[in-house]
Amino acid sequence: MIWADVLCTPGERTRYAYFPTEGFISLLTLTDGSPELEVGMVGHEGMLGVQLVLGVGMAPLRAVVQGSGMAWRIDAGAFRKELKRSPTLQRVLNRYLYVLMAQLTISAGCLRFHQIGPRLARWLLMSQDRAHADSFRVTHEFLAYMLGVRRVGITVAANALQHSGLIAYHRGDLQVLDRRGLEVAACGCYAAEQKAYIDTLR
Structure with a gap:
């Protein structure tokens, strides 16, 4: 998978x-001609x-590679x-369906009710989990696109996380410095998603 590759469209x-x-x-997802908005993320824990x-043979969402890497197809x-x-x-993938449904549902509430800072912290944690790395490349413009907010909002939120010593950010290169602190800064949606995944393993 190569960054920005489109794997399917609705x-x-x-x-x-x-x-x-x-x-x-x-x-x-795309609604009424508005800019696209990220509602979910797929990594090694699941499938596209x-x-x-x-x-069902039709794709419900647009899928874009966000982090380059290998995949079985x-x-x-x-x-x-x-x-x-x-x-x-069948049984394993039914359990993953539950995880994905929970993620989509939690994302809907998160997008509606939570502020940019906690949402950004959640997004960074989700990305770090799937990137298997503390550092990755991402721009403020891309983050604004993913979270459906103005770029200035991302700049303010990222600066706050950086000043708190949770991340380091310079010209598109982002590094998570304090994973535990980032978890505290994130909204409860991240923990809820983790719980949904853990529940399927019991």
């Missing part, structure tokens, strides 16, 4: 299922194309055959 027939082993994918598990038809052959695979 209403398009799903040709492949992707299982990232590195990197991560943003799930974006999970609608195939439900027997399988043709949609071959994936369906494997799904029918393996009750274990």
